[in-house]
Every structure is written in C-alpha cells, then in structure tokens.
Amino acid sequence: MFVTPFRYARARSFAEACELLRSEPAPAIPIAGGQSLLPMVNLGLVEPATVVDLGGVREARQIVAEDGYLRIGALARHADLERDELVRTRQPLLADAVRWIGSPRVRARGTVGGSIAHADPVAEIPLAMTVLGASYELRDGAQARTVGASDFHLGPFTTARAPEELVAEIRVPVLGPGWGWGFTEVSPRLGDFAIVAAAALVRVVDGRIVEARAGLSGVAGRPIRIGAVEVRVEGARAEDLEDRVGEPEGLEPIDDEVASAEYRRQLARVLLVRALRRAVERAGGSGR
Numbered sequence: 001m002f003v004t005p006f007r008y009a010r011a012r013s014f015a016e017a018c019e020l021l022r023s024e025p026a027p028a029i030p031i032a033g034g035q036s037l038l039p040m041v042n043l044g045l046v047e048p049a050t051v052v053d054l055g056g057v058r059e060a061r062q063i064v065a066e067d068g069y070l071r072i073g074a075l076a077r078h079a080d081l082e083r084d085e086l087v088r089t090r091q092p093l094l095a096d097a098v099r100w101i102g103s104p105r106v107r108a109r110g111t112v113g114g115s116i117a118h119a120d121p122v123a124e125i126p127l128a129m130t131v132l133g134a135s136y137e138l139r140d141g142a143q144a145r146t147v148g149a150s151d152f153h154l155g156p157f158t159t160a161r162a163p164e165e166l167v168a169e170i171r172v173p174v175l176g177p178g179w180g181w182g183f184t185e186v187s188p189r190l191g192d193f194a195i196v197a198a199a200a201l202v203r204v205v206d207g208r209i210v211e212a213r214a215g216l217s218g219v220a221g222r223p224i225r226i227g228a229v230e231v232r233v234e235g236a237r238a239e240d241l242e243d244r245v246g247e248p249e250g251l252e253p254i255d256d257e258v259a260s261a262e263y264r265r266q267l268a269r270v271l272l273v274r275a276l277r278r279a280v281e282r283a284g285g286s287g288r
C-alpha cells in the first residue's frame, strides 16, 4: 500500500526525463528498478508528488567496450552485469560484486544507475566502482559532466548529484593482463545487505604483487580505498598478506544493533586479506 498517491510519468530519453523532473509537480523523483525507491515510499520515508520512470530509456541498458573502457548504461540491471560476456571477461570484479546483491528477483529489477544514485553505504556496486576507478556521466538535459566514483559518493545516501541530474552512463577501465580480482563480504543472512565488504585488484609478477587496489564498505559512511594497505602489500606474496594488511587505516565503523564497531574492524582485516588472496590466486600467484 502506498502511503501517499503520486503522479506517474514515463520518459523515453534522459533529456525527456530531465524535462519531466522540472515540469511535473514537485518533488518529482526518478525511478529505475524501484527496488530501493518503492520500499522507501511504502515506509513513508520519501513522498514524491511525481515519479518519473526511466524504464523507457531503451539505449541506456547497453554495455559496450570502447577505448579501454566498458561503457555501461545506467539502466543496465544487476543481472545484466552478472551475465554479460564483456563484463565477465573484461571486468570480472564487477560481475563478482553484483552476485552478492539481494536475491535473483532484486538483481533482475535493480539497476546499476539506481544503486549508484541511491548510495547505500554498504552497496556492492559503489564499492566495486570506487576500487575500479570508474567514473559516472551525469546528465541534465543537454549538459553532461563526469565525476569519479570517489568524488561522487560523499556519505550515507549522499552523493555529488544535483536533484535534476541523472546518472546516465558508467565508465569502467577494463582489466589488463596479469591482474586478478577478489570480492567478498559478510552479511547477517544470505541475501542481506553486507555488514562489511572488501574488494581488491592486484597485478602479480613472479608471484609477487606489483600493484594493488583495495577497498572496503561498512566501515565508513561511503566506500573507501585503503591506500596505506595498497602500498604495504606491494612486493608481497599470498602468504605474506595477513601481516602486510595489518590494521587497515582510516576506518570509522559504527556500533549498531547489527554489529559492534570492533567486530566491523575485525571483519575489515579478515575480508581484505581474503579478497587480496583471491585476487593473487586469479592473477596466477599462489593465493590460498
């Protein structure tokens, strides 16, 4: 049951959606897969006067490879990333990350752009995008700007997006040879939101890490890269990772009814080691 009735308008292009967001009774709010927005409307946390449906923006579901990047339309669904051959072969960290989202039903409806715009602090896609160094194209009518994932995600459910801007496309650098990837998380039950999640990318030469990227969600208000750990693991073999990861810096975990701050810190250490080991293994090193 919806708490308040609202108007419904369906857009066929991003330009038309921006126009409707301005011209329809306010607040006018975009909807993509509805997997986050509709529960919030049902709970009375959001009260739109108009919902502008992006589902008719057909071209925005495409995934193409171009100039060393994957260009992913914001309306691509989680299940599209899970199955798409380009994503699985050129940026498998992303295909891995989305498998942890909710259930097959949620993944069949939820969109990449919706997850990015919603900015849940423990959502898998923003964490993967932050570690991958992805950027987002934001559109407002004919105007477009590009914002890096690390600059876009500002805090819990808070982003650099203006209300009338739409997330239109996501650009993700493709994985080169010699790189491996790992994504893992712990949640209260299978399919629940993560308590803490970790993502890692490593380039390995002769069994040793020569370049690393590592990030966490669930230990700050937004997904973060752990730069000091990335530096410390350079030169490491799989068996050195536990010592090299040590105490990850810059964590600000909260205490709540789901988990204590100390438990989240402990998970952060353990999951970073696991994600890095898996990445080393996939890069051809001897991860366990």
Ligand SMILES: Cc1cc2nc3c(=O)[nH]c(=O)nc-3n(C[C@H](O)[C@H](O)[C@H](O)COP(=O)(O)OP(=O)(O)OC[C@H]3O[C@@H](n4cnc5c(N)ncnc54)[C@H](O)[C@@H]3O)c2cc1C
Pocket: 029, 030, 031, 032, 033, 034, 035, 036, 037, 038, 039, 054, 074, 075, 100, 101, 102, 103, 106, 109, 110, 111, 112, 113, 114, 115, 117, 118, 120, 122, 123, 124, 125, 165, 166, 167, 168, 191, 192, 193, 194
């Ligand atoms: C039972 C259940 C379990 C879930 N578990 C997880 C989980 O484990 N991990 C996880 O990450 N998520 C989870 N989700 C959320 C799910 O992944 C959502 O699909 C996702 O967060 C939002 O995508 P959506 O397309 O459904 O967005 P919507 O619900 O349509 O929109 C979400 C927000 O983003 C805005 N928006 C949508 N698209 C755009 C756009 N292109 N540009 C600008 N703003 C836009 C909307 O206005 C709204 O504010 C779960 C949801 C459910 C119902």
